Structures are given as C-alpha cells and as structure tokens.
Amino acid sequence: QQKVQQSPESLIVPEGGMASLNCTSSDRNVDYFWWYRQHSGKSPKMLMSIFSNGEKEEGRFTVHLNKASLHTSLHIRDSQPSDSALYLCAASRTGNYKYVFGAGTRLKVIA
Amino acid sequence: DAGVTQTPRHEVAEKGQTIILKCEPVSGHNDLFWYRQTKIQGLELLSYFRSKSLMEDGGAFKDRFKAEMLNSSFSTLKIQPTEPKDSAVYLCASRLGGRTQYFGPGTRLLVL
Numbered sequence: 001q002q003k004v005q006q007s008p009e010s011l012i013v014p015e016g017g018m019a020s021l022n023c024t025s026s027d028r029n030v031d032y033f034w035w036y037r038q039h040s041g042k043s044p045k046m047l048m049s050i051f052s053n054g055e056k057e058e059g060r061f062t063v064h065l066n067k068a069s070l071h072t073s074l075h076i077r078d079s080q081p082s083d084s085a086l087y088l089c090a091a092s093r094t095g096n097y098k099y100v101f102g103a104g105t106r107l108k109v110i111a
Numbered sequence: 112d113a114g115v116t117q118t119p120r121h122e123v124a125e126k127g128q129t130i131i132l133k134c135e136p137v138s139g140h141n142d143l144f145w146y147r148q149t150k151i152q153g154l155e156l157l158s159y160f161r162s163k164s165l166m167e168d169g170g171a172f173k174d175r176f177k178a179e180m181l182n183s184s185f186s187t188l189k190i191q192p193t194e195p196k197d198s199a200v201y202l203c204a205s206r207l208g209g210r211t212q213y214f215g216p217g218t219r220l221l222v223l
Contacts, residue, residue, distance in 0.1 A: 034211070043202055043214035044154075088154065092209070097142060097166060099212065101154040 002027040004091050006102035013109055019076040021105045023089030024069070033065060033072040034099065036088040044088055048074070079109045113138065115215035117203050122220045129191040132218045135184055136205030144212065145178050145188050146202040154202070160186065193222045 003026045013019045023033065032051050036044040050056050050065045050072060057063075062075045070091075076083055086106050090099040116135045124130050136143050145157040158178035159167040169176055175194075180186045190197055198221050204212040 032209075043217050045214070046211045049211065095209075097159055097161060097209075098156065103153040 002030070002091070002100050004089055004100050004102035006087075006089050006105050008105060009103070010106040011108070013079050013107070015079060015081060015109055015111045017079050017109075019079050019083070019107055019109070021074045021076075021087050021089075021107070022071065023073070023091075023102055024071045025091040025100070026070075027091065027093070027100070028070065029093045030070060030091040031067070031094055032092045033063075034090040034092070035063060035072075035074050036090065036101075038086040038088060038104075040085070047087075076107075079107075081109050081111055084108050115203055115205050115213055117201075117215035117218050119218060120216065122218055124193045124220065124222050126195060126222060127192040128222075129189065130193055130220065132188045132190075132201050132203075132220075134186045134188070134203030134215060136186070136203070137207075137213055138184065140205035140207050140213075141183070142206045142208070142212075143180060143186050144204040144206075145186070146204065147199045148202055148217070149199045157188065157201075190220075193220075195222045198222050 007022045034049045035047045037047045038044040048063045050063045065072045086104045088104045089102045092099045118133045141162045143160045147155045157169045160180045163180045177189045200217045202217045203215040206212045
C-alpha cells in the first residue's frame with residue numbers, strides 16, 4: 001500500500017526563521033506532489049504543487065522535488081506566526097484519481 | 112465563485128443513530144471526495160466519485176458508510192449506525208480533472 005511519510009512530526013521555529021519540511025513517497029510511480037496547509041479549525045488549502053524535478057518558488061515558499069528519491073521538501077523563509085499550521089503532503093500518479101496524504105507536520109512559529 | 116459547501120457544520124449524535132452529511136462541490140468540478148480526519152489517523156479517504164460514478168467506496172469503511180451523488184452538484188454521506196469511534200471531522204473535496212482538490216469547511220461529528 002502506497003505511503004507518504006512526512007518529517008518532522010512537529011517543528012518550532014522563531015519568527016523570521018526558516019522552516020524545512022520533508023515528504024517521501026513509497027510508490028515509485030508517483031509523479032505529482034502537493035503541499036496543503038491547514039490552520040487550526042479550518043480545512044486544508046493547497047499551497048504549492050510540483051511535478052518536475054528541481055525547485056519552484058512562490059514568495060516566501062520554495063518547494064524542491066527529487067523524483068529519483070521520490071522526495072519533496074517545503075521551505076518557508078522569514079516564517080511568520082500566521083504560518084503556524086498543519087502542513088500536509090500528498091502524492092498522486094498520472095491518470096490516477098487518488099491523492100495519498102501524509103500525516104502532516106505541525107509547524108509553530110513563535111514570536 | 113462559490114467554494115465547496117458542507118452542512119451541517121456540527122453534528123451531535125447518539126450511538127446507533129443514522130446521520131446524513133451533505134456536500135455541494137464547486138460548480139463544474141467532476142471529481143468529488145469524502146474524507147475523514149482525526150488527529151490519530153490523519154486524512155482517510157472514504158469515497159470518490161468521478162462524473163457521479165462511484166469509483167471507490169471506502170474499503171474498510173464500507174459497512175456503515177455510504178456515499179451517494181444524486182446529481183453533479185450534490186452528494187451525501189450516510190453513517191448508519193453511528194459509533195463513538197466515528198467522532199471526527201468529515202471533509203468533502205472537489206476538483207476538475209487531475210488538478211487541485213478544493214476542500215469544504217468540514218462537518219465536525221461527535222457521537223456520544
């Protein structure tokens with residue numbers, strides 16, 4: 001059964017610092033990765049997605065993907081207290097409907 | 112554009128009751144998903160519809176959980192009979208093709 005592993009389970013960073021979150025899929029056929037952010041009491045919202053090897057940057061957020069190792073990472077620079085949330089990674093295959101979600105990394109940014 | 116809507120937002124049920132949760136996907140989306148989220152298990156897929164056809168009906172959740180899509184703009188999830196272990200947040204999500212899933216606000220269910 002395909003699994004998506006996320007690490008660390010939880011992370012505390014100071015305001016203004018860099019947060020780095022990791023995600024790996026066990027399915028060699030996966031080729032899409034998604035990062036969702038879920039604030040407390042809210043539903044998940046898509047933050048970034050990546051399909052190609054390399055890096056993608058949007059504002060303070062950068063996503064890396066290494067398809068050979070099926071590993072993606074999310075980096076948040078200049079972290080803000082509003083970034084405190086549960087970050088969910090999901091993986092899917094071309095033509096397959098299903099996302100498989102990881103358990104998430106709980107990020108807390110302290111002022 | 113309206114996002115995914117879910118009703119009710121909160122539900123309290125006695126053990127053994129039948130409850131029905133409702134979802135309206137984003138207009139034009141052809142994929143609809145039901146998930147259950149708990150702190151321990153995380154996000155678990157319950158059902159998936161593509162163009163109103165049931166593609167996955169939940170595996171381990173089959174016996175007491177039944178999702179239906181009555182038309183392209185309305186879906187229900189019935190839990191019958193409810194058990195305390197069903198207490199969770201139930202999320203509905205929709206998407207167009209293989210693109211981004213959009214989640215509704217969820218229904219928080221408490222079974223006593």
